[in-house]
Structure formats: C-alpha cells, structure tokens
Amino acid sequence: MRLLIVEDNVDLLDSMKQILQNDFEIETATDGEEGLFLAMQNIYDVILLDVMLPEIDGFELLKRLRNERIMTPILFVTAKDALEDRVTGLEMGGDDYLVKPFQAPELIARIRALLRRSGNLTIDHTIRYRGIELFGKEQEIKIDEHPVKLTITQYELLEYLIQNSGKIVTKEQIYDRIWGFDSDTTVAIVEVYIHHLRKKLESFGYHKDIQNVRGIGYILKNPME
Structure with missing residues (x-):
C-alpha cells in the first residue's frame, strides 16, 4: 500500500x-x-x-x-x-x-x-475486544470463536467503537466516521444501527458493553473493567 x-x-x-x-x-x-x-x-x-x-x-x-x-x-x-x-x-x-x-x-x-x-484493502489487521475479533483483511468477525455475520456498516460501527473503547463517542462523531457529511441520511441513523448491532451481540452477552451516554452518544466500556 x-x-x-x-x-x-x-x-x-x-x-x-x-x-x-x-x-x-x-x-x-x-x-x-x-x-x-x-x-x-x-x-x-x-x-x-x-x-x-x-x-x-x-x-x-x-x-x-x-x-x-x-x-x-x-x-x-x-x-x-x-x-x-x-x-x-x-x-x-x-x-x-x-x-x-x-x-x-x-x-x-x-x-x-x-x-x-x-477495494484496495489487503492489510491483514485484526482488532480484538474481550472475546470479539475483527479481521480487517477479510472483514470477518468472530465472537468467542464463533463466526458472526455483520453488514459492512455494522462492521465499521463495531470497529470504531472498539478502537475508542473506554471513551465517549458522540452520535455526530459516529455519523461523520461511518456515513460522512455527503450522506443523504441523518444522525438519527446511528441509533438504528446501534440497536441492530446490540441485537447481533446479545446472544454472546456483549450487548450491554455498548452503553448509552444520555444526550451525547455511546461508550464501549473498557475491556479491562
């Protein structure tokens, strides 16, 4: 690259x-x-x-x-x-x-x-959060060693939350990062995708790691807590 x-x-x-x-x-x-x-x-x-x-x-x-x-x-x-x-x-x-x-x-x-x-990503890059592994090259995810299917947007959202674990990220920051200013959606789409992502994580017990910060955004709790 x-x-x-x-x-x-x-x-x-x-x-x-x-x-x-x-x-x-x-x-x-x-x-x-x-x-x-x-x-x-x-x-x-x-x-x-x-x-x-x-x-x-x-x-x-x-x-x-x-x-x-x-x-x-x-x-x-x-x-x-x-x-x-x-x-x-x-x-x-x-x-x-x-x-x-x-x-x-x-x-x-x-x-x-x-x-x-x-279409140019060929870097073999893995991101880990507790039992969650994101494989950047293949854009695949495993949770507690089980393959899980996410949409591209869900993958990018989870990736962003993991990279900022322990930090509050605003809805506007998420929207800017995932959808961008040229999107024809609104910042309200963030809540929808957080909801769907939590559903994907629920059966593994990780859905509660994504916590609401009222009036601001979300925080993925520190994995060491």
Whole structure:
C-alpha cells in the first residue's frame, strides 16, 4: 500500500510517517506544488492532504487532480474544522475529512475505511475486544470463536467503537466516521444501527458493553473493567 502525505508542518509530517510506516509505503511533500507533481506522476492508494499549504492549497490541488480524472481517495487532514470547509472539501471530490489534532487509531481507521471503499484493502489487521475479533483483511468477525455475520456498516460501527473503547463517542462523531457529511441520511441513523448491532451481540452477552451516554452518544466500556 502506497500513501502520499502532503503536509507543510514538518513535525506533524514526521509523526504521521512514524504512525503509518509499518503498514504503508510513504511518500511526502511539504507544499501543494510538489504534492500535485507527485500525485500526477505516481499511483497512490490514498492521499493525505492538508488544506492550508504553500504554493497551491489543498482544495486547489484536489480540483486539479479531479480535472485530470485522477480519482485516488483523498483524506483531508487539517486544522480547518468549520463545517463549510468540510463541506467544500467533500463537494469538490474529497472522500473524508479528519480534523487536527487527531489520535493515531482514528487516522489509521479512516485510511482503512477509504481502502475498503475503493477495494484496495489487503492489510491483514485484526482488532480484538474481550472475546470479539475483527479481521480487517477479510472483514470477518468472530465472537468467542464463533463466526458472526455483520453488514459492512455494522462492521465499521463495531470497529470504531472498539478502537475508542473506554471513551465517549458522540452520535455526530459516529455519523461523520461511518456515513460522512455527503450522506443523504441523518444522525438519527446511528441509533438504528446501534440497536441492530446490540441485537447481533446479545446472544454472546456483549450487548450491554455498548452503553448509552444520555444526550451525547455511546461508550464501549473498557475491556479491562
């Protein structure tokens, strides 16, 4: 798997490389012009793109790539967190939007989600929570050694909850992560999918691990509790 990171903050760039280098081949650029050149000349599985860049900003870089029919999945990684900025990036052809500062597991999860959508995920990655195992490569799940069938959305929802176990995640965060701002659904869909996921976990006794946080969202309790 080959990633291009276009980021002018050298310290952050180095940090992202350290997070991702064990699973991906990384190439980098520190301004939009260099990033555009690399993206036009090479084939990448995902491009991580800052918005506020020297020479050419991220929005313009994306526009030029899409005009050239280069449809590499784009993950914006930026401090510009205003709703209009996120909507602009997605409407211009971006695929996802991650606001700085971020946690390493969420960065990896968003990249993997883009790879799944594009059919390029081949990383053998297993996530475990108590007796639950998620196999990223095959997108399969076992609970207490028993195979369990989930839809793609249910799988991504459980994956996100496990990656954030012990932390409160809001309905808006779940909606943004799983469905995205360009979805034609509303945030109410989160409650529906939480309900269905609990049903799938109920026969194994794990449904109570997904706890409501009234007026905010949900928390998957810490597996050590």
